[in-house]
Amino acid sequence: MGAPDFRIAVRELCAFTAKQGDLDLRFTPAPTALEGMDGHRKVAARRGEHFESEITLSARFEQLEVRGRADGFDAGRHRIEEIKTHKGRLDRQSAALRELHWAQARVYGWLMCVARGFEKIDVALVYFDIDSERETEFVESWTADALRGHFELQCGRFIAWARQEAAHREARDRALRSLAFAHREFRTGQRDLAEAVYRATTQGRVLLAQAPTGIGKTAGTIFPALKALPGRQIDKLFYLSAKTSGRQLALDALRDLREQGAASIRVLEMVAREKSCENPGSACHGDACPLARGFYDRLPEARADALAEPAQLLDQESVRSVALVHGICPYYLSQELARWVDVVVGDYNYFFDFGGLLLALTQANDWRVALLVDEAHNLMDRARGMFSAVLTPDALKQAMESPTAAAAPRVKKALAAVKKQWAALDTTQADDYAVHAVFPEALQGALAQCMQAVGEHFADHPDTVDAELHGFQMEVLQVLRLLESMGDHSLIDQQRRKPDAKTNASAKARTSARAPGSDISIRNLVPAPHLASRWEAVHAATLFSATLSPMHFHADLLGLPQNHVALEVASPFSADQLEVRVARHISTRYAHRGESTAQVVELIARQFGERPGNYLAFFSSYDYLQQVAEALGRRHPQIPHWLQSRRMAEVQQREFLARFTETSQGIGFAVLGGAFAEGIDLPGHRLIGAFLATLGLPQFNAVNEQIRQRMDTLFAGRGHDYTYLYPGLQKVVQAAGRVIRTPQDRGVVHLMDDRFARTEVRRLLPAWWELRGASR
Template identity: 55%
Template structure:
C-alpha cells in the first residue's frame, strides 16, 4: 500500500522554516496568477511544454505533481511564481521553499526522461510591471536524486503513520454501528438516502423536519461510506456556531476511536494576541512557528479530537498560533467541521486543499436554505462614499490624487442619477478605471510601507479589490445599483453595490468538485428554486422526509392585521405588546420573541417592560460572544417563566434545542416575507429572465418557509401543546393563504 503526496505538500511539510510572517505582501489574485503563468509560457519558444505531469516513488511514498514548464531546447525546468511589489522583500523562507519544489520536480523529470543533468529556474513574474526575474541553478541528476530522497526520508515516517491511521480508521468505520438502539422516525430514510448518494457519487437535496436528528442522520451514513468509497475527507459545513456544535455533539455520540475530528473557527476567535501583528517580530506565537510546528502537529494528530479548546491547548503547549495550527491540521484530519465559507468562498481553504491534493471529499451542508444568501454575500461587493470621504482626509500624500479621482467620478454618478435608487445594466467603466488606479497606488504604497497599514485604508483597499474582482465577473447573475442618501451641505452620498443574485456560476463548480454533497434542511422547498440558484445538476436527487410531529402538538395563530413593515413599525409596537402580554397571562412559561432587527427588538422590549414589568424578559444584544449566547439560552429553564427577545436570522434563529418546558411558545414578527422594494423587484426580474416565468412564486415561498421553520423549530414539547404567534398582515394575501396549512388559525382582529 502506497501513500500519495503532492510535491507542494511534501515540500511544505519538509522545507518550511522560520517565522510565520503575514505582514502585508500584495499577492496576486488567483485569476492574475493564472494569467501571469499563461503570459510567461507565451513568451517561450516553440516546443515549450506546460503543466508537465510528473511522479516518482520512494519506499511507500508516491510523489506527484505538475511542473509549470519545461524547455527541451534549453533543458530548463521552470517554476513560475507571480508576485507584486519589491521582490527583495520576499522572506528567505519563501525562496527556500520555492527552490525545494523545483528541485523535487527536477529529479522527477530527470528520472522520467533519463536525463543526467538539468537547469532549474525560478521565474518570478511581477503582475504589475509584467517583468520576469530569472534565477537559475545547474544540477546533476544525482544531486537532485539525493535531495529528493532526503525530503522523502523526512516525510516517510509521517506518511507511514498516515497509512496506518487510514487503515485503522477504515477498519473501525466498516464495523461502525448506529450509536442508539434505533433510528427516529424519518432518520433511517434520510440516512439511507445519504449513503446512496455517497455510493453513487452524486449530490442530494434533502428536506427533513426539525427534531428527527438530521445531523446524526447524515454524518453516520457518510462515515460508513468512507472506506467503501475511498473518501479522504468529510467536510461538515454550518451557517452558524450552533450548527458546528451540533455536528461535534453527533460525532461524540458516534465515537469512532481512530477518527480525527477538527473544528475550524474564525481567526478573530482563535487569535491569542489580537493586539499584535502576525509576524515573528511582534507575536511570540509567530516567531519560530515552523520550527515548532512538527511537534505541535504530531501532538495534535495523536490527540485526534481537535475542537477549538483542544487545538488551543496543543498550540499553547508548543508555543504556536492556534489558528494556523488548525489550518495545518485540516490537511491531516478525517472530518472537518466549519463554516460555509471554508469550502464555498472564492479563497476557500478546504476547497483549495482538496483541489491541490486531489482529495476525494464528501460535503454535508447543514441548514442549506441559508447557502443561497450566504453565497450571494460571498460573491457580492459594496463601497460606501462616506468611508472614501473619511479616508481622503487622512490619506498619505501619495494617495491623494488617485483617491480624489475616485471621489470625482463617484460624485458625477450621483449627479447623473435623478432618483434615490437605480439599477444599471453594467458597472460604469470610468468608475472601475478610477478604482483600479487607486488599488494600484495603494498596493505600491503598502509595498514600500508594509508596517504603515491603518484600519480605514486596509478596509477600503480590500473592499475596492473585491469590487474590482466582482466587476470582472459581472454577468446576468449580477446587479449593479446605486443608492443615494442626503449628505452634509446638500450634497448626496451613495452606496455602490455589485450584488450577486444567482450564485450558481460560483458555487456550482464546488458541488461538481466533490465526490458527493448533501444539502439538508427543514426548509428546502421549492426544490427548483434552490437547485437553480446554487447550480446543482437538474437531475440531483430529492428527498422529503415526513414529519414525526403532528398538528395536534403545535398551535399556530396568525395575527394578520398587524403590519411589521418598516414604515408601520411604530404603529405595530402596541398591538404586538398586547398580544404577547395576553398569551403570557393565559399560559405562563418560557417564550422566544423574534424580530427583524435589533432596533425593532429594543422598541418592543422597552414598551413591554414599561407596561408589563411583572413578566421577566432578556434580550439578545449585538455582537454577543459565545459565553453571552450560552447565558441567553440557559435562561430557558424547565418550569421557568419569561420571554427572550431575539433577532430573526441571528444566533438564536436556528440550531438551538429547548425541549419540553424549556420553551412552550414563540412570537414571530416576521418580516420574513419579501417586501416590495426596488432591490427585490430587480431580483425577481433577473431570476425570471434567467429561469423563466413562475419565479415570483418561487421567490415568495422561501420567505414563507423561513416563517414556518421559525414556528416549527422552537417547539419541542409533546406533553403539552406549544403555541406560536406569527405577526404579519401579509398573511392575509390570497397568494400566501394558499400556502398555509389548513390547521393554522387566524387571530381575531384587534
C-alpha cells in the first residue's frame, strides 16, 4: 500500500462528519487547558497500573489515513476511554455535542482494535467534573467488525472530499513550482529579502528580517514562501498582520500571483467577529440568530460552493456572499474554511493569542505551517496585551448591578465577597502604585469561588444574556488563566484609580465596605515564554519590518529560537533623497515644553516658507500637539494645518489623509505611535517632509520604572534601553519613514530635540541617513 493521499486527525474527521444541527455558542463554563490536563492526569491516576495514557494510533481507509492519541486504555477492564473534562451540570450538554464525543470514542475504539488485534472492546465516555472531581461514565460494548463499520462510515463521508483535496494539493503544488514573480523584476533589496525567506522556509528556520520601506516587503515575502511550499510538503501559509492595511496589501499581492498562473491557490481572509456579524446583539445560537439555526446541516454545501470556484479569492465579501446564499453565519463559515485553504491572511491574534484558532488547528492536525509576520515590530506590544489582564472596579460595579446579580442570590453573594476582599486590599496600599510578589491569596480565593458561582448560574440558565456580568467574568477568567503560568516575565501590580490627596494614615483608615478604587493587573513585560511555543509549532517563520533595530532586542522579547537567522537588507534610498536635520537648540523634555513651543513653531514655519507643501508633524501627546498647533495658528495663520484628535473614527482618519494631495499644502499634526505614524503611504508630493518633536520615549512613571527594573534583571542591566530608548526610537524611524516611499521621492525630516545628536541615539537611526547639525 502506497503513501496515503490525505491524512486527518480523529477530532477533525468527526468534526467534519458528525457535527449536525445548530451553531450554539451559549456560554458554558469550560476548564482551562491546564485544568483539562490536570483532570486527565487525575482520571489516569485512579485507574491503576493497567492503565495506558496518550496512546498514538492510526489506521487507513483506502487512501485516507486517520490518526490521533487516545486518552487511555484500561487493560484490566478491556476498554478504551475518551475523557472529557467539564464544569457545571452535565445534563445541560446538547445531544449534538454528546454524539460528537461518541463518534470520536468509537473511532478510537476501532483504531485500538487495529493496533492490538482485538475482536471486541468496551468504549467509554468519561466526563470529569473539574470542580467536584466526580466522574460520570457511559460505556458501550462493541465488536471490532461493528467498530470498523462505524469507522468506514465516517471515512466514507469524508473520502470523496479527501480525494478532492488530494487533487487540489497536487494542482496547487504543480502551479507553485512554475509560479513566476508577479512583477517584471525585483526591486533593489527585494531579491535579497526573497532569497532569505526562501532559504529559511525550506530549511525550517525562523528569520528576523529588517528591510526598508519601499522595497515591496509584502510581495518579497509571500512569493518565496509560496515557492517553498511544494518542496517541503508545507500544508499552509499564514500571513499575519497587526493592521487592516497590512492584510489588504497581502491580499493584493496574492491576487497578482494568482493572475500569474496560481489561480488554484486557495486564499482566505479572516476578519474579526464584530466586523462580520450580520446580526449584532443576537446571541450565537439557533433560537436567537437565524444564521446559527441549522448551521452544521447547511455547512457542507456552503463549504463546497466556497471552494469549488478556483478563481475566487475568499476575502470578507466573497465569504459573506456564499454564507448568505446558504443562510449561515459568515464569520463561522470562514473559521470552517480555514481548514481547507492554502493561505490564510489574518490578524496576529488568530495564531499568537490564547485559544488562537490557527494555532489550535495547526496542533490538532499536525500541519506543517510557514508563517509570515508583517510589521513585526508591533508584535511585542500586541503580545504583551494578549498575555496581560486587568481587574477594574467599574467592571465589578457593573456586574453587581447586573440583572443576574439582582435575581441570583448566590451570584450576588459571591460578587460581594470579591468586593470585600478587594476593598480590604485597598486599605493596605499606602502608595498609588504597588507591586505584589504574588497575587493576594484572599482575593484570588474570592475570585475563584465567584467564577464557580457565575459559571454554574450560566450553565443552569444557558439562555441568559448579561453583558455586564459576562464582561467581568471574562476579566477574571483571564486573570486566573495567567496566574497558572506566572513568572518573572510578568508583574502583579495594583494602581489606584485616582491619586488620594489625603495622608497615608487616612488612606489606611478607609473601611473595607468601601467600593474598590484600584486596578489590579497581571502585566506581561516579556512575551517570550508564551511565544516560544508558537515558533516551535510551525515549520518556519519570517518576521519582517522596516524597524527591528536593534535586532537582539526583538529576538529577546519575542522568544525567538537561538538558531534564528537575522537579516538587514540595505536601503534602496540614498542620503541625497532625504535631508535629515537635528534641531539641537530645542528640548522637548516635559520640563521644557513651554519654552519649546515657540521654537518648534518657528522651525515649522521656516521650513514651510522655504518649501511649501505637505508635512506631518509628530508629537508625544495630544496636549503638546494642541499647544503647538494653537501657537502656529496665532503666529502664522496663513499656514493650513489640521489635527489628529483623540479616538478618531475610521472615516475621520480617511478625511485627515485625504487632505494630502499632489497639489495641496499644509501641516498635519499627529501623535507619534498613532494611526498616522506608520502603515500609511503618501508618495510623491502628497508628503514632502516630517517634523518629530519627540524621541518617542515612553512616559517616566511608576509602571515603566518597574518594567525597567525587571528588564535590568533579565537582560544584563539594559533596562533603560529595553524600556525607553529602543521602543521610542523605533516609533521615530517609523514616522520618518512616511516621507520617502519610492526611489523618486525627495523630502526633509527635522528631528527636534538635542538628544538626537547623542551617539547612542544616532546609532539606532537608519544607516543611510546623514544627520545635519548633529555633531558635537
